[in-house]
Amino acid sequence: MKRRFMTLAVLSAVAVGVLAAPASAQEITASEVQANLDLIFVFLAAVLVIFMQAGFALVEAGLTRSKNVANIMMKNLMDFSGGVLVFFAIGYALAYGVSGNGFIGTNGFFLTGIEAEYGSAGALAVSFLFQVAFAATAATIVSGAMAERTKFKAYFFYSLAITGIIYPLVVRWTWGGGWLNDVGPGFSDFAGSTIVHSVGGWAALMGALILGPRIGKYGKDGKPRAIPGHSIPFVVLGTLILLIGWYGFNPGSELAADSAVPYIAVTTTLAAVSGAVVSMATIWAKTGKPDVAMTANGLLAGLVSITAGTASVSYFGAIALGAVGGFLVVMSVLFFDRIRIDDPVGAISVHGVCGAWGTLGVGLFATEGGLLYGDGFGQLGAQLVGVLVVFVWTAVLSGGVFMAIKATIGLRVSAEEEMAGLDVLEHGAPGYGIDTVATRA
Numbered sequence: 169m170k171r172r173f174m175t176l177a178v179l180s181a182v183a184v185g186v187l188a189a190p191a192s193a194q195e196i197t198a199s200e201v202q203a204n205l206d207l208i209f210v211f212l213a214a215v216l217v218i219f220m221q222a223g224f225a226l227v228e229a230g231l232t233r234s235k236n237v238a239n240i241m242m243k244n245l246m247d248f249s250g251g252v253l254v255f256f257a258i259g260y261a262l263a264y265g266v267s268g269n270g271f272i273g274t275n276g277f278f279l280t281g282i283e284a285e286y287g288s289a290g291a292l293a294v295s296f297l298f299q300v301a302f303a304a305t306a307a308t309i310v311s312g313a314m315a316e317r318t319k320f321k322a323y324f325f326y327s328l329a330i331t332g333i334i335y336p337l338v339v340r341w342t343w344g345g346g347w348l349n350d351v352g353p354g355f356s357d358f359a360g361s362t363i364v365h366s367v368g369g370w371a372a373l374m375g376a377l378i379l380g381p382r383i384g385k386y387g388k389d390g391k392p393r394a395i396p397g398h399s400i401p402f403v404v405l406g407t408l409i410l411l412i413g414w415y416g417f418n419p420g421s422e423l424a425a426d427s428a429v430p431y432i433a434v435t436t437t438l439a440a441v442s443g444a445v446v447s448m449a450t451i452w453a454k455t456g457k458p459d460v461a462m463t464a465n466g467l468l469a470g471l472v473s474i475t476a477g478t479a480s481v482s483y484f485g486a487i488a489l490g491a492v493g494g495f496l497v498v499m500s501v502l503f504f505d506r507i508r509i510d511d512p513v514g515a516i517s518v519h520g521v522c523g524a525w526g527t528l529g530v531g532l533f534a535t536e537g538g539l540l541y542g543d544g545f546g547q548l549g550a551q552l553v554g555v556l557v558v559f560v561w562t563a564v565l566s567g568g569v570f571m572a573i574k575a576t577i578g579l580r581v582s583a584e585e586e587m588a589g590l591d592v593l594e595h596g597a598p599g600y601g602i603d604t605v606a607t608r609a
Contacts, residue, residue, distance in 0.1 A: 202425075205425045206423070206424045206425050207291070207294055208425075209420070209424070209425035209429075210294055210295075210298050210420060210423055211294050211297065211298075212416070212420075213298060213416035213417075213419065213420025213421075214294070214297045214298040214301045214416065214420070215416065216412065216413045216415060216416025216417070216420065217298070217301035217302065217305065217413055217416040217417050217420065218248070218301045218304070219409065219412070219413050219416075220301075220305060220409070220410055220413030220414070220416075220417070221244055221245075221247070221248050221304060221305075221308060222406070222409055223406045223407065223408075223409030223410035223412075223413055224244055224305075224308045224309070224311070224312070224406065224410065225240065225241055225244035225245075225308075225406070226402045226403070226405055226406025226409065227312070227402070227403055227406035227407060227410070227464070227468075227513060228240045228244065228311055228312040228315060228406075228512075228513050229241060229398075229399065229402050229406075230397050230398065230399040230400060230401070230402025230403035230404075230406060230461075231312065231315075231397035231403055231461060231512055231513040231514075232312075232315045232316055232397050232398070232512050232513070233316065233395070233397065233398050233589070234398040234399075234599065234600055235588070235589025235590070235591055235598070235599075236315065236316045236589055236590045236591060236599075237398070237591065237599035237600065238590075238591040238595050238597065238598065238599035239315075239316075239320065239590035239591055239594055239595060239599075240311065240312075240315060241599070242320065242594075242595055243308075243311045243320065243323055243324075243327075244308055244311060246324055246327065247304055247307045247308040247311060247327045247331075248304045248308070250324060250327055250328050250331070251300070251303055251304045251307050251327060251328070251330075251331035252300050252304065254328045254331050254332035255296075255299075255300045255303045255304075255331050255332065255336070256278065256279060256296070256300070257277065257278055257332070258277055258332050258333075258336075259300075259303055259331055259332050259333075259335070259336040260276060260279060260296055260299060260300070260336070261273050261274070261275060261276035261277040261278075262333070262336040262337055262340060263299065263336040263337070263339035263340050263343070263344050264276060264282075264295075264299070264339070264340075264344050265277075265282070266282050266285050268340075269346075270340075270341065270345070270346040270347035270350075271337070271340065271341065271346060271347060272337060272340055273340055273344065279292060279293075279296055298420065299339075301416075302360060302364050302417075303331045303335050303336070304331065305364055305365075305368070305417075306330060306331070306335045306364050306365075306367045306368040306371075307327045307330045307331050307335070307368065308327075308368070309365065309368025309369060309371070309372055309515050309519045310323075310326070310327070310330065310368055310371045310372045310375055310515070311323065311515075312372070312511070312512060312513030312514075312515040313372035313373070313375055313376045313511040313512070313513065313515040313516055314372070314375045314376060314379055315512045315513065316382050316512060316586065316590065317379060317380075317382050317383075317580055317581060317586050318375075318379060318579065318580060318581070319577070319578055319579060319580065319581055319594070320590070320594045320595070321577060322573045322574075322577055322578060322579045322580075325573060325577070326375070326566075326569055326570065326573060329565075329566075329569045330367070330368075330371055330566065333565070334367065334371065334561070334562060334565050334566060334569075335364075335367050337561070338363055338367055338558055338561065338562070339363060341557070342355060342357060342363050342554070343363065348550075348553070348554050348557065351549075351550045351553050351554070352546045352547065352549050352550035352553075353537060353546050353547050353550055354550060355550045355551065355553065355554035356476065356477075356480070356530050356534070356537075356547065356550070356551065357475075357476045357527055357530070357554065358418075358421055358475070358476055358477065358478055358479045358480065359417055359418045359420075359421035359475045359476070359478060360417075360421075360475055360476070361472055361473065361474075361475040361476035361477075361522075361523045361524075361525075361526035361527045362476065362523050362524065362526075362527040362554060362555055362558050363558070364475075364523075365472045365475065365518075365519040365520070365522070365523035365526075366519065366520050366523035366524055366527070366555070366558055366559065366562070367558060367562050368515070368519050368520075369515060369516050369517075369518070369519030369520020369521065369523055370516075370520050370558070370559050370562040370563050370566070371562055371566035372511065372515045372516050372519065372520065373509070373516045373520055373563070374562075374563055374566045374567040374570055375566065375570055376509050376510060376511050376516065377509055377567075378567065378570045378571060378574060378579065379570075379579055379580055380510070380580070381508060381509075381510030382395060382510055382512070382586070383583060383586055383587065385510045386508055386510075390508065392505040392506070392508075395512070397461065397512075400460050400461065403460070403461050403464050404460065404464055407464040407467055407468060410468060410471070411440055411467065411471065414436055414440070414471050414475075415433055415436065417475065418432050418433070418435075418436045418474070418475060418478045419432045419433050419436070421478075421479075422479065428479060431479070432478045432479050434483065434486075435474055435477075435478045435479075435481060435483060435485075435486035436471065436474055436475075436478055436486075438474075438483055438486040438487050438490065439470040439471065439473055439474030439478075439486045439487065439489050439490030439493070440467050440468075440470040440471045440474070440490060441467070441470065441490070442470050442486075442487045442488075442489075442490030442491040442493075442494060443466045443467050443468070443469045443470020443471070443473065443490040443491065443493045443494035443497070444463055444464075444466045444467035444470060444494065445466075445491075445494065446466060446490075446491045446492075446493075446494030446495050447462055447463050447465065447466020447467070447469065447494035447495070447497055447498055448462070448463040448466060448494075450466075450494065450495050450498040450499075451463070451498050454498070454502075462497075462498060462501070462514075465497050465501070465513075465514045465517070465518055466493075466494040466497055466498070467494075468497075468518050469490075469493040469494055469496065469497035469517070469518050469522040470489075470490030470491075470493050470494055471490075472493065472518055472519055472522040472523050472526055473489045473490055473492065473493030473522045473523075473525055473526035473529065474486050474489050474490055474493075474526060475523075475526055476523075476526045476527045476529065476530050477489065477526065477529055477530040477533060477534060480530060480533075480534040480535060480536065480537075480538075481529075481530070481533040481534060481535065481538075482533070482535055485529075485533035485534075485535070485538075488529075488533060489525075489526060489529045489533060492525060492529075493522045493525055493526065496517070496521055496522055496525055497514065497517045497518055497521070497522055500514075500516070500517035500521045500522075501514045501517045504516060504517065524555045524559070527551050527554065527555050528548065528551050528552065528555060530547065530551055531545075531547040531548025531549070531550070531551040531552070532548060534547060581593070581594070
């Protein structure tokens with residue numbers, strides 16, 4: 169609800185205070201300057217979130233094999249490209265349509281008919297740009313968990329489903345002023361630990377489960393075998409790009425250039441580095457080596473864990489959320505490996521598991537309403553309901569979509585295609601030149 173009404177307030181202020189003013193030389197007031205500043209701030213935050221697509225692409229490519237790098241890049245490119253179009257056509261309306269109810273919006277398709285609510289077409293455009301960046305993030309999370317064995321056309325159709333229907337309706341129930349705001353004191357997810365990240369993570373879980381593991385991932389004894397990625401530099405560079413993008417994700421969700429923005433940036437940073445340090449320590453203790461890829465995932469786990477409560481927890485609460493996230497991601501990756509769910513990049517653990525943890529953490533660590541601050545179980549109960557509702561909705565809908573794709577156009581490539589690599593057979597050219605995939609095949 170916060171995001172819905174703050175977006176309207178900020179962007180309408182621009183229209184009323186600036187666009188309605190005569191062009192003749194009235195002095196610009198302080199409120200008009202602030203409204204313009206808020207508008208540009210939200211725009212720049214949207215750009216940072218869109219830049220996260222590059223980070224996701226690099227992390228996923230680095231953690232998978234070189235014979236599939238072009239396929240990974242193509243999926244991330246089309247997650248955004250197709251996702252923007254379908255969110256423009258129907259997703260934004262389902263999430264933020266002015267008419268409708270607490271479950272679904274019923275107007276605003278193709279961004280038409282709702283301009284008056286925002287004051288101007290430009291104000292609506294900025295709101296759309298910020299929201300579509302989040303929708304694309306939810307979609308691209310799924311790519312890594314299904315890497316190296318999914319048909320491109322199957323994945324493309326699925327990414328349209330998540331940005332057009334699955335994700336927008338979760339937004340309607342929460343940021344769109346919907347029914348989850350009426351549970352207890354109201355479900356709280358400031359920037360999307362559950363709304364964005366767990367939606368992507370639970371969809372990734374269903375995709376990996378229905379798709380099955382990569383050839384050679386598990387031996388006859390059922391024990392997991394390492395399939396190393398091909399570029400740790402890609403992984404670290406992508407992780408740092410994601411960290412930078414998160415300063416649009418979390419501070420940008422304030423939807424105003426105000427004094428809360430630096431505070432949110434600090435809680436975001438503290439949780440990220442806590443996640444990295446604890447993840448490194450955990451995997452070091454378990455394997456005897458400070459694994460680079462797992463440490464990078466720990467930093468991302470810390471970021472996902474703080475996203476719901478970044479504006480409502482103390483600095484020490486942020487450190488605690490990130491630290492627990494860093495521990496959870498290691499244990500979760502190992503758990504999914506043990507039960508033979510093959511997730512090459514750890515997307516289920518980073519985004520699904522740590523997204524749920526971060527959302528529940530608001531009920532524990534929020535300085536107003538948190539259990540640890542003496543405010544009872546009300547907020548924690550509302551958070552639990554939201555986490556469970558989003559899990560069930562996403563799992564059922566995404567599972568249904570994947571099963572339908574599997575039964576029609578097919579979900580998985582052939583064994584021969586998987587062994588040869590997807591770059592040439594799916595896209596017509598290898599990611600790193602002419603010879604590598606052909607030679608390996």
